[in-house]
Every structure is written in C-alpha cells, then in structure tokens.
Amino acid sequence: MSGVGRSGAPVDWDLLADHLGGALDGTPEATRVAHLIATDACWTEAAEELSTALDAVAADLAALPPSTIPGDVAARLDAALTGAVRPDAGATRRPGVGATPEGSAARPDRRGGTPSSARPPTHPPARPGGPGRRTRRKLRWGAGAVVAAGLVAFAAVGLSSLPAGVVGGDDSADTGAAAPENAPAEAPLVGGDSADGPPTSASGLDYERSTLARAAHGNDAQPAAPGTGPDSAAERELGGEENDRATDDYSSAAKVPAALDRLTDEAALESCLSAVRHARGDPAAVVEVVDFARFEGAPALVIVFTDGDTVRRAWVAGPDCGTPTGGADHLYDAELR
Amino acid sequence: MTELADRDDTQLLRAHVDGDPDAFAELFRRHRDRLWAVAVHTLGDREDAADALQDALLSAYRAAARFRGQAAVTTWLHRIVVNACLDRVRRRRARPTVPLPDGTHAGAHGTGGAEPAAPIDDHDTALMVRRALAELPVEQRTAIVLVDLHGYPVAEVAHLLGVAEGTVKSRCSRGRARLAVLLGHLRPRRDTGHHPPVGNRGGGGSVPSGSGPVVTEGGAG
Numbered sequence: 001m002s003g004v005g006r007s008g009a010p011v012d013w014d015l016l017a018d019h020l021g022g023a024l025d026g027t028p029e030a031t032r033v034a035h036l037i038a039t040d041a042c043w044t045e046a047a048e049e050l051s052t053a054l055d056a057v058a059a060d061l062a063a064l065p066p067s068t069i070p071g072d073v074a075a076r077l078d079a080a081l082t083g084a085v086r087p088d089a090g091a092t093r094r095p096g097v098g099a100t101p102e103g104s105a106a107r108p109d110r111r112g113g114t115p116s117s118a119r120p121p122t123h124p125p126a127r128p129g130g131p132g133r134r135t136r137r138k139l140r141w142g143a144g145a146v147v148a149a150g151l152v153a154f155a156a157v158g159l160s161s162l163p164a165g166v167v168g169g170d171d172s173a174d175t176g177a178a179a180p181e182n183a184p185a186e187a188p189l190v191g192g193d194s195a196d197g198p199p200t201s202a203s204g205l206d207y208e209r210s211t212l213a214r215a216a217h218g219n220d221a222q223p224a225a226p227g228t229g230p231d232s233a234a235e236r237e238l239g240g241e242e243n244d245r246a247t248d249d250y251s252s253a254a255k256v257p258a259a260l261d262r263l264t265d266e267a268a269l270e271s272c273l274s275a276v277r278h279a280r281g282d283p284a285a286v287v288e289v290v291d292f293a294r295f296e297g298a299p300a301l302v303i304v305f306t307d308g309d310t311v312r313r314a315w316v317a318g319p320d321c322g323t324p325t326g327g328a329d330h331l332y333d334a335e336l337r
Numbered sequence: 338m339t340e341l342a343d344r345d346d347t348q349l350l351r352a353h354v355d356g357d358p359d360a361f362a363e364l365f366r367r368h369r370d371r372l373w374a375v376a377v378h379t380l381g382d383r384e385d386a387a388d389a390l391q392d393a394l395l396s397a398y399r400a401a402a403r404f405r406g407q408a409a410v411t412t413w414l415h416r417i418v419v420n421a422c423l424d425r426v427r428r429r430r431a432r433p434t435v436p437l438p439d440g441t442h443a444g445a446h447g448t449g450g451a452e453p454a455a456p457i458d459d460h461d462t463a464l465m466v467r468r469a470l471a472e473l474p475v476e477q478r479t480a481i482v483l484v485d486l487h488g489y490p491v492a493e494v495a496h497l498l499g500v501a502e503g504t505v506k507s508r509c510s511r512g513r514a515r516l517a518v519l520l521g522h523l524r525p526r527r528d529t530g531h532h533p534p535v536g537n538r539g540g541g542g543s544v545p546s547g548s549g550p551v552v553t554e555g556g557a558g
Contacts, residue, residue, distance in 0.1 A: 017513070054513050066374065080391050
C-alpha cells in the first residue's frame with residue numbers, strides 16, 4: 001500500500017509504534033492516532049501489522065537465554081577489586097577532593113579551591129582532537145523550551161510523573177504540538193533514530209548563582225517548538241516541520257558561545273560529563289540537562305544532574321571541561337531545590 | 338562468609354565502606370550476571386562490556402560512601418554500569434566512520450566490535466536477536482535491555498536514565514519496531530528513496546547531510 005490512506009495522512013510508523021507502546025497515553029496525539037487507526041484503512045492495516053510484529057519481537061526478546069558472566073571476566077573483575085583503592089572517606093565531597101582515577105594509587109586529598117585539580121579517570125583512548133582528524137559527531141539541539149516545559153512539571157511532581165516524552169529527548173511523544181498533516185511517509189525506519197547523547201540545549205541565558213535553578217525549572221521563553229527535542233531531528237521525518245526544526249537547530253546552535261564550540265562534539269561533551277561525575281565522586285550521577293550558556297558573564301556549561309540518590313544538582317563547567325588539563329573545569333555547583 | 342551472605346545489599350555496602358575487605362566482592366557476586374547482561378547487551382561487544390563493567394565496578398567500589406540508601410543498591414549499581422556503557426559508546430562513536438555510498442556512515446551508532454560470545458548450544462535466533470539489538474541506536478537499545486530483557490519498570494528505567502517515562506516508552510516502542518524490521522517480522526518501507534534500509538544508520542535515516550537534522554522532502558502540507 002502506498003501509505004496514503006483515505007484520510008490523506010501518510011502512515012507514520014514511528015507514531016504508530018509510540019501509540020502501541022503507550023508513549024502517547026494521555027496526550028492529544030493518542031486520540032488522533034486512535035482515530036486514524038479506526039477510520040483510515042491504511043492506518044488500520046499498518047497498526048495490525050505493527051502490533052503483530054511487535055508481539056513477535058517481544059517473544060524473541062523473552063526467549064533470549066539469560067546471560068551469565070563468563071568465568072574469565074568474573075575472575076578478571078574479582079582481581080581488579082582485590083587491587084582497588086579503598087572507598088573515599090566521607091559522604092560530602094567538594095569538587096576535586098580525593099579525585100583519584102580508578103585503580104591507581106591513592107593520592108592525598110586536595111582542596112576544592114582549584115577546580116582543575118580534579119583529574120578525569122582513565123578512559124579508552126579518545127581520538128586525538130583537532131579538526132579533520134576524525135569525524136566529529138555534533139550534538140543535536142533540544143529546544144530549551146521543550147526541555148524546560150517538561151522540567152517544570154518534572155520539578156513539581158517528581159521524577160516519575162513527567163508528561164510523556166516532553167523531556168530529554170524523544171520528541172516522539174512530544175505530542176500535541178506535532179502537526180498531524182505533516183506525518184511522514186512511512187518507513188518504519190524508525191526508530192526514528194533517537195539521537196544519542198545527553199539532552200543538550202542552548203538557552204542563550206546568562207545564569208547567576210541565584211538563577212541556576214532555572215536550568216532545571218524551565219528557562220526558555222520561546223514557545224515549545226514541535227519536534228525539537230534532542231532526538232527529534234532524526235525521530236520523525238515530519239515534512240512540514242523540518243523547516244522549523246532546521247531553524248531551531250540553527251538558532252540553538254547560534255546561541256552556543258564560541259568558547260564552548262569544542263564541547264558541541266559529542267565525545268568531547270561526554271569526556272566533560274565524565275569528568276564532572278568523577279569530580280563529584282559520583283559515578284551514578286545521571287545528567288538531565290546540559291545548557292550551553294553563560295554563567296556570571298562567562299561561557300559555561302550548566303549541567304543539571306541527579307546524584308546517585310535523587311538529589312538534583314547544578315554544576316557549572318568552563319570551556320576546558322573534559323580536557324586532560326581542565327578536568328571538570330569547575331566554576332560553581334550547588335544543590336537544587 | 339556465611340555472615341556476609343546473610344546481609345542485604347545495603348548492609349553489604351555499608352560493611353564495605355566500614356572496611357570489610359570481602360563485602361563488596363560479595364555484593365558483586367550477587368548481581369554480576371545481571372550487570373554483565375546489561376553491559377554486554379548494551380555494548381554488543383564482550384571485551385567492551387568487560388572493560389565497561391570493570392570501570393563501573395571500580396567506580397562503585399570507590400564511591401560507595403556516597404550512597405545514602407534512598408534508592409536501591411541495585412539501582413545505584415545499574416546507574417553506574419549504564420553510565421559507563423553510554424560513556425564508552427559516545428566516545429567510541431566519535432571515531433572516524435566509513436561513509437557508505439548513500440551518504441550514511443557505518444558504525445554511526447557505535448556497534449563495532451564482535452558480537453557477544455554466545456553459548457555453544459545457543460539457538461540461532463538468540464544470536465540474531467543479539468545482533469539486531471546491537472544495530473539499534475544505543476539509547477533505544479539501553480531502554481529495551483532494561484525494560485524488556487531485565488524487566489525493570491518503566492518508571493525505574495526513567496529514573497535510571499534521567500529521562501521521562503514517555504521517552505522510555507517511546508525508545509522501547511521504536512526500538513522494538515526497528516528490531517521487527519531487522520528480524521524480518523516487518524517489511525521495511527521506503528518512500529521516495531530518502532530512507533535507507535533500516536538499521537544502516539544511527540543518525541536519522543535518509544539523508545545525505547550526515548549529522549545534521551534530517552531533511553525530508555516535502556511533506557505534506
């Protein structure tokens with residue numbers, strides 16, 4: 001079937017997948033899709049086909065034998081633990097204090113005064129930097145508003161009560177705002193590739209200590225643009241929206257302070273985030289927001305993360321974050337309430 | 338040892354922080370199969386998984402004092418392992434990629450490396466499923482590994498990944514749909530040829546523009 005049903009709306013396989021998976025529940029999109037499935041022969045057929053296929057996948061996944069750790073890997077890890085450095089003393093850490101790479105000899109604690117004293121842990125060799133040396137994977141830009149709007153609710157009602165899909169990325173269930181008429185011509189290509197990488201934005205804001213909470217609570221005055229979450233660029237081939245998306249992508253990219261350009265490379269950003277986790281001594285920290293903005297006038301990454309226990313924290317990092325000499329390039333950090 | 342085996346996870350971690358030399362190893366022994374499974378299914382490569390798991394374990398070993406017990410120890414451990422895996426993928430992805438004729442790039446979603454070692458008596462299907470999993474963009478793969486393979490509730494996975502529940506559901510659904518195509522349960526569709534066969538690329542399908550936003554034509558109006 002060509003995909004153009006009686007309603008005129010080409011079947012959007014990604015949207016169908018979202019619908020069948022419950023990602024649209026509670027949104028206007030759910031109603032719209034349900035209506036299409038009920039009234040448009042192409043959508044009806046596609047939904048049945050996809051549903052059957054998804055059941056088959058579920059069966060395949062369920063049939064995977066449980067993985068057990070290979071003996072040699074277990075032995076290797078046991079040996080690594082035997083030689084490991086003892087846990088850092090104390091639960092409260094200041095950036096840079098006791099920041100010791102895993103597995104190496106313990107170093108004396110350092111004061112947090114010189115943020116760059118926090119050394120990042122050893123990682124698999126990063127590709128040498130420099131333009132042209134490698135293909136740099138650029139970040140996709142999430143509209144600050146989309147992230148922000150979600151985070152308003154996020155902060156208000158707690159982690160698990162977010163409106164579907166509003167934060168962090170998959171615009172997939174971004175919902176109501178998506179223009180139905182522009183549903184893409186098929187291709188379960190899906191997976192509408194969710195863009196990988198942490199949720200990034202470029203709000204254009206200049207934060208102060210007192211306004212850091214805005215990074216988590218919503219800081220973008222722009223209206224939530226449809227399909228502009230970090231994943232959206234690849235998620236749905238929404239014809240009519242791609243101009244909006246491209247514009248937002250450019251406008252977002254344009255707000256990135258030049259000094260932070262190095263960090264728009266995904267690997268460089270990941271090094272930075274890893275350095276921050278290391279500086280905090282918290283490998284369980286989960287990053288929720290990365291705003292390429294300014295802090296007290298200077299270009300800075302404003303990072304919001306939940307620590308291993310659910311406390312949310314803002315960490316401000318300078319342009320050298322993640323470099324061998326820059327460590328976490330800590331400028332400021334504070335718990336967010 | 339018997340005494341250690343009788344303690345719950347939180348007690349073990351506390352014992353470790355207090356200086357017990359065997360407590361952490363005991364904790365790891367309890368959960369290592371699941372943690373290994375998460376790593377190997379997320380990374381699709383046995384050696385990478387072993388490296389990531391080692392990094393994660395050592396991080397956890399050292400950071401144990403920071404754990405305040407508000408979340409489950411296993412959740413904490415999973416967060417650390419997932420972070421370590423995603424970290425590896427995101428760094429690995431930056432490596433030079435080989436452009437394909439249609440403009441997409443092989444290895445764009447960092448699935449390079451050997452498939453996870455399968456038991457000798459493994460059914461072909463399992464191998465195919467693992468290979469297909471390795472083809473997914475890492476964040477879909479992670480969601481599916483945690484929700485579908487490990488049975489974690491969506492809410493918990495959302496917390497683990499720092500995203501909305503709806504995002505988790507969407508990643509799972511779209512990932513499953515993608516798996517459906519890869520495993521032959523669903524015919525791949527093409528429209529005017531903008532979309533390459535499913536699974537080729539982590540970056541958004543169609544287009545020539547590589548890492549930029551997806552540009553499709555026309556689209557209706």
